[in-house]
Amino acid sequence: MTGRPTDLLALEGFGFTYRRASRPAVRDITLTVQAGEVLLVAGPSGCGKSTLIRGINGLIPHAYSGTREGEVRVEGRAVADLRLRDLADVVGTALQDPARQIVGATVEAELAFGPENLAVPREDMRERIRDVFARTDIGHLAGRETANLSGGERQLVAVGGILMMRPRLYVVDEPLANLDPATAAQLLAILRRMADEGSAVVIVEHRVEEALGLRPDRVLYMDHGEARYLGPVEGFLDIADPALVKLPFDAVLAQARRRAEAAVAIPISSAAIPIPSATSRAIPADRPPRVAFEDIRAGYGEREVLHGVSARLGVTETVALLGPNGSGKTTLFKAAMKLIPLMSGSIAVDGDDTAERRVAELARTFGYVFQSPSAMLFARTVREELAFGPTNLGADPAELDEVIAEALVRVGLDAEEGILERPPMTLSFGQQKRLAIAIALAMRPRTLILDEPSAGQDHANATRFMDQVRSIDGIESLYLVTHDVDLALTHADRILLFREGRVVADGPPTEVVRDLELWRACNLRETSLMQANARWAPTAGGFVDAERLAAMVVGRREERELA
Amino acid sequence: MNFAPRYLGRGSWLARRDPRVLIVSLFLFVFTVVQIWDARVVLLLDLVALVYYRSAAIPWAGVRRQWAFVVLFLTLLVLINTLITGGVVPNYTGDYDVFFTLPILGTPISAQSLTYAGTQLMRFMAMTAMGFPVAYAVAPDAFGIAFRRLGVPDKFAFAIDLTFRFLPSLANDMQTTADAQRVRGHDWQEAKGGLITRLRNTTPVVVPSVINALVGAEDTIDAMDLRGFGTGRRTWLKHLVYDRTDKLVIGFFLVQFLLLTYLGFVTDISQIWVPQLLIDLANR
Amino acid sequence: MTAMVSPGNSRSTMWEVTSRVVVYSAIGAVLYGLLLVIQLPLPGTQNVSLRPAFGLVSFFGYAFGPIVGFFTGLVGNAIGDQLSGWGALTSWNWSLANGFVGLIAGLAPLYLARLMDGTIAQKALGGAIAGIVATLVGFLFIWTDMLIGGMDFNSVLITEYIPVVVGNVIVSAIVVPILVFIWAPIQERMGR
Ligand SMILES: Nc1ncnc2c1ncn2[C@@H]1O[C@H](COP(=O)(O)OP(=O)(O)OP(=O)(O)O)[C@@H](O)[C@H]1O
Ligand SMILES: Nc1ncnc2c1ncn2[C@@H]1O[C@H](COP(=O)(O)OP(=O)(O)OP(=O)(O)O)[C@@H](O)[C@H]1O
Ligand SMILES: [Mg+2]
Ligand SMILES: [Mg+2]
Secondary structure, three states: OOOOOOOOEEEEEEEEEOOOOOOOOOOEEEEOOOOOOOOEEEOOOOHHHHHHHHHHHHHHHHHOOOOEEEEEOOOOEEHOOOHHHOOOOOOOEEEOOOHHHHOOOEEHHHHHHHHHHHOOHHHHHHHHHHHHHHOOOOOHOOOHHHHOOOOHHHHHHHHHHHHOOOOEEEEEEOOOOOOOOOHHHHHHOOOOOOOOOEEEEEOOOOOHHHHHHHOOOOOEEEEOEEEEEEHHHHHHHHOOOOOOOOOHHHHHHHHHHHHHHHOOOOOOOHHOOOOOOOHHHHHOOOOOEEEEEEEEEEOOOEEEEEEEEEEEEEEOOOOEEOOOOOOOHHHHHHHHOOOEEEEEEEOOOOOEEEOOOHHHHHHHHEEEOOOOHHHHHOOOHHHHHHHHHHHHOOOHHHHHHHHHHHHHHHHOOOOOOOOOHOOOHHHOOHHHHHHHHHHOOOHHOOOOEEEEOOOOHHHHHHHHHHHOOOOOOOOOOEEOOOOOHHHHHHHHEEEEEOOOOOEEEOOOHHHHOHHHHHHHHHOOOOOOOOHHHHOOOOOOOOOOOOOHHHHHHHHHHHHHOOO | OOOOOOOOOOOOOOOOHHHHHHHHHHHOOOOOOOOOOHHHHHHHHHHHHHHHHHHOOOOHHHHHHHHHHHHHHHHHHHHHHHHHHOOOOOOOOOOOOOEEEOOOOOOOOEHHHHHHHHHHHHHHHHHHHHHHHHOOOOHEEEEEEEEHHHOOOHHHHHHHHHHHHHHHHHHHHHHHHHHHHHHHHOOOOOOOHHHHHHHHHHHHHHHHHHHHHHHHHHHHHHHHHOOOOOOOOOOOOOOOOHHHHHHHHHHHHHHHHHHHHHHHOOOOOOOOOOOHHHHHOOOO | EEEEOOOOOOHOOOOOOOOOHHHHHHHHHHHHHOOOOOEEEEOOOOEEOOOOOOOHHHHHHHHHHHHHHHOOOOOOOHHHHHHOOOOOOHHHHHHHHHHHHHHHHHHHHHHHHHHHHOOOHHHHHHHHHHHHHHHHHHHHHHHHHHOOOOOOOHHHHHHHHHHHHHHHHHHHHHHHHHHHHHHHHHHHEEEE
């Protein structure tokens, strides 16, 4: 395939090796994208998706050093020969983290930034702002300060800033990572509309099931920097590994069926499939809950975020907190750790009121892993970093090495070469996240609190990670905040639905999902796995993950056919 | 803590002026004041500054603490200066009318040194009153364009806007870092150990704040490059035009500056003026 | 077609204002201003305190050049003054002095090129030296207080220059090398 001058975008054998890297991040990618087309790029973490994006929007070769192979053309012109300013007229890029990409202090300033740089006249800019407000339904944000926007609103404004430049090709890198499902759908609708109006869209996304809502024309599946598949969606759903990419349940099931037909016999029968049982971890009646929130109100400065929350989280439970962006999920756990003061109400930990206790004491009970792992890394080596907490709590220096080694083993970082002497900030994002957990574990907590453990991680990493955490002994309970509905439903014993600073539902997963109206009101979506569970495993007692459920369904049919 | 800029004077007469007016007036005023030592003229300038300050309608409750801090600190500064100079007034060649001599230090307190200290304080207060409206009565998103139109190059003017963009978000990140360390049993506010230990104790907060901001900046830089920043002439969405009132205000401060500069040369207003009353009191 | 690409990363571009310079300037200023809330009183004195944040002025200058350093000091000090209640422009000459500190630290390639190209320990040492030199020289500008505030020469020396410079030299000598030590490997890894 060679690019024709009429192609909006044409990659011919594109490859790139970063200056410090020993092997290429992307290798031999050839594809074209026409006006009006949507291309979804998927693949595991580190497979080179962002690198591909940089090749398209010109950051490679204009901002990154390394060795570049092949050619990238936009409207027939080589990207390498164009200035970024000229490229900006054709290609508009939205980066993954809107909090970092926004440069304006107000919504209007952010929208105007691009056109200002291209010296668009003022009147024209105003006209474009009106136009973007109209197309994206974000007009109600006019005049707001970007710092006070919720994560979801910020992402929409960032995309609005790209629309302002009226590019013919939209390139978006993991736009959904921190969004609640409803906001994610709103954003995808905007992109769909751009494609319908004749622009092309290249979107990178881990949340494949939701990204399919964009009705992509083709999918590029990458692994280790190479294209494994490029073609229509159906073919992709046939070949993608459900362990690595989160697929709609129907696709998982279809794959399982095909495998079953190909195999002579089914290796496992449905009876042998372990179903995680939610009821086995019941709370002993005599023990007080690990945390009890009694009608608490809390917030930042004058602003109340939690409006009277009462909840009890048990000693041996896995509890997931779900809810819209900005509903106060993170705030709730900050209050539990005494990081923000209560306006009213009280919190008891293991039966004792926390009013009398210090943060450092609570740290012995709770291992709190923040949303962003790098926020706490400061030391020169991983060893120093891990020793910091226990030392502050007065741990015996003689035991320190053992504690550190153990914590590293538990998060699977021990195999990493020379890990103890590595500077923590040079670890990859996923590794930093695991180090953050090791840091919490080194303080030997009994309960682990995880804020967004899966954000920005691929499907395989996210699930593996959750499975590992649950098997760590010494950890009695696990509380997590997440936007990944399926992850929460399949791993938690109990779900707390949060909305506008209040708990609106509380119960086992199977019960909470019954009120679909409430579910949607909390910006959540009915996933294909939920539908499948309702249809195939209404009696399983808990939620079954996609692969197990598919195996069960196929197994049952086999049994029926045998009988 | 909320670190968002506080636009307290919103909607006031002064806030409705072109932001350049506030900046230019402040500098014209400061360059005027520094030439004047005659307390009578300084008092007039104090009045001008007061009227100007009032036109910004900054609610007293919002800046009470700030004023208390400024007044306290300036008073201290002036007192210490008096002590260190040994009661000698710079550029004053006349006699001193001494009230008494401070025990131990031996500093003579005279009508002249008191006048000097008082005038010094009045000058400081005038400059502070002129400075507050720049901080509280200019819309935060107007600084960039204001400096741009005052001749600061595009990129620096934009850097000022970007500063306002980063202020609240980096403040939040810093709070998160401090929180994350408290969860690990570390509190930089705890006073323990020697000075160097305590200085090192702040690194768990300072280092992640700095490094994370720099690492995060990579995306910001990409986002700016991708939208063509700094590749040529740029326009600004916000538009500034001086109206007649704006011109009158700047005109007033310009005339005041020229007039007093001239008077400084032909009269004694750049020398201290000691009230006869003080001299009489000292000689009693 | 294979091509080695390495967009601008030479030292001759000390005065070039790229997006990077603009973003680092803003970040430096904000961090300096915010972190000024951390003050450690110097024992035996009343109004002198160590301000760990001051290390940022020299660090940003040393690591990212004179323009970033200047902006960090100038605007950062104004922000710090504003947040403490002093008023952003009340002591604009002090802000300028801070700016000069950053600027002079940013000129380090002119007087410390050897150390800057050396091992990480040498780089850190260079940072400490640049920080100390810049502090000693940059704060000479506060003698403008004689003109603006009618202060006496000795008054400036004793009540302002010496206390400020002593505290800030200690801070620069400790904080700048720490930051260089941590930043250098990260910058290397990000290596654009
Ligand atoms: N600036 C850089 N310098 C050197 N190596 C890099 C750089 N950016 C990425 N890499 C490496 O290139 C490879 C591909 O990275 P890339 O960011 O493109 O992956 P990705 O598919 O976007 O992953 P994710 O889903 O985690 O965002 C990885 O091995 C990564 O470590
Ligand atoms: N440090 C802070 N200062 C002021 N307001 C804050 C702060 N942190 C959060 N908020 C506000 O409090 C509200 C709740 O925030 P919180 O972080 O608890 O939401 P969340 O449910 O965790 O959202 P997300 O899913 O996006 O992480 C939001 O409106 C947010 O803007
Ligand atoms: Mg990526
Ligand atoms: Mg959150």
